[in-house]
Every structure is written in structure tokens, then in C-alpha cells.
Amino acid sequence: MARTVARVIIDALQELGVGHVFGVVGDALNPLTEAIRTTDGLEWVGCRHEEAAAFAAGARAQLSGTLGVCMGTVGPGSVHLLNGLYDAAKSRAPVLAICGQVPLAEIGSDYFQEVDNDLLFRDVAVHRATVTSPDQMPRALETAVRAAVTRxxxxxxxxxxxxxxxxxxxxxxxxxxxxxxVTRPDDPSLARAADLLNAASRVTLLVGQGARGARADVLRAAEALASPMVLTLKAKEGFEGDNPFQVGQTGLIGNPAAAHAFDSADALLMLGTDFPYRDWYPEGAKVVQVDTREEHLGRRTPVDVGLAGDVGATLQALLPLLKTGRDRTHLDDAVDRFADWQEGQQRLADPAREHRPVGKLRAALDNRDHDIRPEALAAALDAHAADDAVFTSDTGMATVWLSRFVTMHADRRLLGSYNLGSMANAMPQALGAQLWAPDRQVVAFCGDGGLSMLLGDLMTIKTYRLPVKLVVFDNRRLGMVKLEQEQVGLPEFGTELDNPDFAAVATALGITGIRLTDPAELDETVRRALATPGPVLLDVLTNPEEVAVPAKPTLAQGWGFAVAKAKEILPGR
Known part of the structure; x- marks a missing residue:
């Protein structure tokens, strides 16, 4: 029996094990959505905004390592996919976006809602094509899926x-x-890398998500080189738990121990990372970089030896060439500094600290309304979340608190817009994560600004009865922007948010809503929210004046902050 273009596409996706297709229905998609309706094992997830659909598909792709699929209909429907698709592209997530188009005879006539999709998606897509004849199938689909997965x-x-x-x-x-x-560099390149590392006395590792599949080999390298291991944010998952070498993150969300591990190193070994912030790389150190993508070698910091290949295969060939029995002073110093910093962070996160003299003095300066400290909220979520919980975080201060107070031990997973840096990603990514793993706990660290951007897709969570736990860091601010303004001497402007009671909104939508304002009730309320069956939105009023001190605060930042605060309290602000 002959099959239609739509039936060929949907049957192939079902056989590939896709599971879910995210989107908003529309007339050009009708043949495709009808094929989904009559297909077992492939579920249509109707979102309220195509951007949320694209974020959800990208989340599912990143967590599963397989193809994610979303759809948008003609014109505006496809345009709305763009931000979520950019996030997938920057995260190297394999995603297929199927877009509707005006009737074939009308293409190029400026027809109602017509948009040139091949032009629109030129920058974001590794492959784009328009089906103009049934004869192109299934080759057109095969080419698109192969490009998304292999690239x-x-x-x-x-x-x-x-x-x-x-x-x-x-x-x-x-x-x-x-x-x-699976590829590895040639032997002469490996020998050059080994010579450089063997000649160094203080080697530091910078480990990214690209090394996640080679955890055991990375730990062996750290042991052989007696190296502290600095993790990118995306490498928290897979490398943070049960790792005696790791010293946390670097950059603006990092800590002094990681900064010291960089600054005191005479060699840096980069493994599966394209960490973008040039100012944080060590100066004067020799650099060896391992990456599957040759174009990444040396594009962030000058590299002495670039090794193009899979991290695991490369380390397995490199390890026998490394000298062992190194002095461990560099490693021990970094690890001790990290432990001291962590101890100080835990003191900041202790709600009881507000009642002690130092805490009372601090509160008088920066928390006169006695709002909940976001550090304490993040620490409570870390304590009560499941060992295999999936965490998502909105870009901004929510990510800072997750980075510093949530440990990705055991089988925990982590998602965020950590390459694109979009707002509004945490909730739709949690949606996709929960559909990927219906029996696992999914916890979203939502900024109030981010959540309110795509608030409508709370209804998607309600409709599909997804038991996600949305925790709103409700500081009534675009917190990261506020901090960025103040550290360069500008008074806060345009960042204040006139928020509703998000818990009441959730309740009105049929989701369990809990509002938390009393620090004394923090621990018990977080525990109860995470234990409540079904979807829950926990709206926590957090301190808008909280400051996340960077790993290496500068005099200019301190002065800028002081100037900004002076401007903010001047009459007539």
C-alpha cells in the first residue's frame, strides 16, 4: 500500500524511537499531526508556544543522546521555534524541526504567512531543505536526520x-x-603532548561536557598528573560527585580555589571543553587541548599542542606516555582551598546564621525585609532532591545558586541554556525532561523573569499531568542584569518586576501552588513541595540584594558597586 509523505516521516520517527513530538498544531501540519494521532508509540505534545516546544525537544535530545523533534506551522509558528532551536544548536543537541509552508504553487508569491524557511534557519541549522515532491522521500528525511545526529x-x-x-x-x-x-590523534602528536605535560611541574585540568563519556580516563589522568580539576558548568554532571580532584567552576560563577588552580599552573590540559571566557584562562601556561572538533582547538586561548579526537580514545593512548609519581603540592593546595571555600558557602546558606551577630549585621545592610536567602533555598533543594533528580536552571542568578550549592552526585542530570544564555528555558526544558524520564524527579530553578516569559506553558505541564517541581527564585528582579549594572557603577534601572503571586497563578491553573516567605519554614516547605505528587510550583520570595561574589573580585568591581549603591539611595532616584 502506498504511503503519504507525512506517513513516511512519522513512521520513520516512530521506528527511530523518538517518542514525543513537541509543537503547536496548524493547518500546514495537519497531515503530519493526523499521522501522529494514528501511530502507536509516538505522542504529540501540544505546547502553548513553539519556543517552549523547541526547548523541550532540545532537552529530551540532550538527556537521551538521541533525536529530539519539534514542529511549527507556516510563518509565525516556525519563527517562534527559533530561540529554542538556537539553544539546541549551541548545545550540540540533535534536533529535527519540521516546519509547515504555504502551498507549493504559492511559494515565492508573498502569500499569507509565507516565510522563507530555508533563509530563516540558515544560521541555526546544520541542514535545511524544503520538500517539493514526494519523489524526494525518504531521502530528504534521511539526510536531515543524519545531519542532526552525526553533526x-x-x-x-x-x-x-x-x-x-x-x-x-x-x-x-x-x-x-x-x-x-571514534577517532584519536596520531602518535607524534601524542608524544608532543606527553613531553609538554611531563616537563610541567604544576598541571591543571579544565574538563568540559565533551569528556563526560570518558570519566574513568579523566580521573586516571588527574591522578597521573597530580592535577586539580576545574569543571565547566556543564561538566558538573558526571564529574562533580565522588571526585577527589575537582575544585569547582571558574569564571564569574566560579570560586577562588579554581582561579588559584589556574593562576598557579604552568600547564593546562583542556579536555572536551570550549570554555568561552578568555579572561579566565591562565597566563603564561603551556596548553594542551583535546577536542573532537578541530576548529575548536586554540580558538579560546593559544594552544601549544592541539589534539583532535575523542577524549576517551585520546587519553587511553596518552596515559602510558605520562610520568607518574609527581609532587602533589599543587593538587593538595587547590583541594584544600576549595574545601575552605565550600565551608564558607555553607555558612552563608545556613538560615540560622541570620540570628547570629554577624548574620544580623549583614541582614541590616542587605536584607532588611528578612527575605529568604537564595543560597539557603538552593542548599535546601540540594538536600531534599532525589539522588537521580534532573535539574534545569534559568539563565542568571538561578544558575549561580545551582552552581554553588547543588552537587551533581550519583545519577543526577543537569540542563540549562549554558551556551546560548537564553531566558525562560528552565520550565520548558523541565517539561521535556519529565517526558523523557516520567519516573524521575525533575526540579527547575526558575527565575521570576524567565518563568513569566513563557508562563502559558504551565498549562502544558497541567494538561499532560507532568509532576515537575518548579521553584521560583522570586526576587522581583532581573537579578543578573541588576548585578551587571551595579558592578560597573550604574544604578539599577529597568530590572524591577511587578510580579503576581506565582503560587496563586499556579493554583488557578490547576497546579499545586505554594508560596514561601518565612525563612524559618524553608527546610520543611522545600521537603513538602518536592514530596507532593503531581506538578508543584514553589514561589519563594528571595532577597533581591543578594550578591554573588566572583572568583576574583577586582577593585574596579568593588568601586563600581559602591558608586551604584550611592546613586540608588540618592533622593529623586
């Missing part, structure tokens, strides 16, 4: 509204052929 990015397949129902002249099987090669 780690977004593929866009546009299907005009009058093409989806057309039958193929013959029923051809779909063959994706998605196997990927």
Missing part, C-alpha cells in the same frame, strides 16, 4: 501544506545509517 545540531525540514498528503510513487524503506566514528 550534533539542528536540521530543518520544511513540508508545504499540500505535500504532506501526497503519496510516494513507490514505498521505499528508510535507512538512517547513524553510526559515528
Amino acid at each position: 550534533g545540531g539542528v536540521a530543518v525540514l520544511t513540508v508545504p501544506g499540500d505535500i504532506g498528503d501526497q503519496e510516494l510513487p513507490e514505498d521505499r524503506p528508510v535507512r538512517f545509517a547513524l553510526d559515528r566514528a
Whole structure:
């Protein structure tokens, strides 16, 4: 029996194990959504905004390591996918976006809602194509999926509204052929890297998400080199728990121990990371970088030896060439500094500290309304969340608190817009995560600004009865922007948010809403919220004046902050 273009696409996605397709229905998508309706094992997830659909598909792709799929109909529906697709692209997540288009005969006529999808998605997609004939199937689908999976990015397949129902002249099987090669550098390159590392007396590792599949080899390298291990934010997952070498993050969300591990190193070994902040790299150190993408080698900091290849395969070949029995002073010093910093952070997160003399003095200066400290909230969530919880975080201060107070031990997973830096990602990514793992706890660290951007998709969570736990760090501010303004001497402007009672909003939508304002009730309320069946929104009023001190605060930042505060309290502000 002949199959239609839509049926070929949907059958192939179901056989590939996609599971869920996220989107908003529309007339050009009707043949595709009808095919989903009549297909077992593939569920349509109707979102309230296509941006949320794209974030959810990208989250599912990152967590599963397999293809995520979203859809947008003609014109505005496809345009709305863009931000979530950019996040997937920057995160190297394999995502297929299927977009509707005006009838084939009307393309190029400035028809109602017509948008040139091939042009629109030119920057974000590793592959884009428009199906103009049933004869192109299934090859057009195979090419799009293969590009997304093997290149780690977004593929866009546009299907005009009058093409989806057309039958193929013959029923051809779909063959994706998605196997990927594992490569390592040649022996001379490995020898040069070993010579450099063996000649160094203080080696520091910078480990990124690209090394996650090689955890055991990375730990062996740290042991052989007696190296402290600085983690990128995305490497918290997989490397933070049960790791005697790790000293946390660097950069603005980092800590002094990691900064010292960089500054005191005479060699840096970068493993599976494209950490973008040039100012935080060590100066004067020799650098060896391992990355699967040759174009990444040396683009952030000058590299003495660049090794293009899989981190695991490369380390397995490099380790026998490394000298062992090194002095451990560099490692021990960094680890001790990190332990001291962590101890100080835990004191900040202790709600009882507000009742002690130092805490009372601090509160008189920066928390006169006795709002809940965001550090304490993050620490409570860390304490009560499941050992295999999936965490998502909005860009901004919510990510800072998660970075510093949540430990990704055991089987915990972590998602955020850590490359694109978009707002409003935590909630829709939690949506996708929960559908990927229905039986696991999913906890979203939501900024109040981010949540309110895509507030409508709370209804998607309600409709599909997804038991996600949304925790709102409700400081009535765009907190990171406020901090950025103040540290350069500008008074806060345009960052204040006139928020509703988010818990009451959630309750009105049929979701359990809890509002927390009393620090004394923090621990018990967090425990209760995480234990409550079904979706929960916990709205926590946090201190808007909280400051996250960077790893290496500068005199200029301190002076700028003081100037900003003076301007903010001047009459007539």
C-alpha cells in the first residue's frame, strides 16, 4: 500500500524511537499531526508556544543522546521555534524541526504567512531543505536526520501544506545509517603532548561536557598528573560527585580555589571543553587541548599542542606516555582551598546564621525585609532532591545558586541554556525532561523573569499531568542584569518586576501552588513541595540584594558597586 509523505516521516520517527513530538498544531501540519494521532508509540505534545516546544525537544535530545523533534506551522509558528532551536544548536543537541509552508504553487508569491524557511534557519541549522515532491522521500528525511545526529545540531525540514498528503510513487524503506566514528590523534602528536605535560611541574585540568563519556580516563589522568580539576558548568554532571580532584567552576560563577588552580599552573590540559571566557584562562601556561572538533582547538586561548579526537580514545593512548609519581603540592593546595571555600558557602546558606551577630549585621545592610536567602533555598533543594533528580536552571542568578550549592552526585542530570544564555528555558526544558524520564524527579530553578516569559506553558505541564517541581527564585528582579549594572557603577534601572503571586497563578491553573516567605519554614516547605505528587510550583520570595561574589573580585568591581549603591539611595532616584 502506498504511503503519504507525512506517513513516511512519522513512521520513520516512530521506528527511530523518538517518542514525543513537541509543537503547536496548524493547518500546514495537519497531515503530519493526523499521522501522529494514528501511530502507536509516538505522542504529540501540544505546547502553548513553539519556543517552549523547541526547548523541550532540545532537552529530551540532550538527556537521551538521541533525536529530539519539534514542529511549527507556516510563518509565525516556525519563527517562534527559533530561540529554542538556537539553544539546541549551541548545545550540540540533535534536533529535527519540521516546519509547515504555504502551498507549493504559492511559494515565492508573498502569500499569507509565507516565510522563507530555508533563509530563516540558515544560521541555526546544520541542514535545511524544503520538500517539493514526494519523489524526494525518504531521502530528504534521511539526510536531515543524519545531519542532526552525526553533526550534533539542528536540521530543518520544511513540508508545504499540500505535500504532506501526497503519496510516494513507490514505498521505499528508510535507512538512517547513524553510526559515528571514534577517532584519536596520531602518535607524534601524542608524544608532543606527553613531553609538554611531563616537563610541567604544576598541571591543571579544565574538563568540559565533551569528556563526560570518558570519566574513568579523566580521573586516571588527574591522578597521573597530580592535577586539580576545574569543571565547566556543564561538566558538573558526571564529574562533580565522588571526585577527589575537582575544585569547582571558574569564571564569574566560579570560586577562588579554581582561579588559584589556574593562576598557579604552568600547564593546562583542556579536555572536551570550549570554555568561552578568555579572561579566565591562565597566563603564561603551556596548553594542551583535546577536542573532537578541530576548529575548536586554540580558538579560546593559544594552544601549544592541539589534539583532535575523542577524549576517551585520546587519553587511553596518552596515559602510558605520562610520568607518574609527581609532587602533589599543587593538587593538595587547590583541594584544600576549595574545601575552605565550600565551608564558607555553607555558612552563608545556613538560615540560622541570620540570628547570629554577624548574620544580623549583614541582614541590616542587605536584607532588611528578612527575605529568604537564595543560597539557603538552593542548599535546601540540594538536600531534599532525589539522588537521580534532573535539574534545569534559568539563565542568571538561578544558575549561580545551582552552581554553588547543588552537587551533581550519583545519577543526577543537569540542563540549562549554558551556551546560548537564553531566558525562560528552565520550565520548558523541565517539561521535556519529565517526558523523557516520567519516573524521575525533575526540579527547575526558575527565575521570576524567565518563568513569566513563557508562563502559558504551565498549562502544558497541567494538561499532560507532568509532576515537575518548579521553584521560583522570586526576587522581583532581573537579578543578573541588576548585578551587571551595579558592578560597573550604574544604578539599577529597568530590572524591577511587578510580579503576581506565582503560587496563586499556579493554583488557578490547576497546579499545586505554594508560596514561601518565612525563612524559618524553608527546610520543611522545600521537603513538602518536592514530596507532593503531581506538578508543584514553589514561589519563594528571595532577597533581591543578594550578591554573588566572583572568583576574583577586582577593585574596579568593588568601586563600581559602591558608586551604584550611592546613586540608588540618592533622593529623586
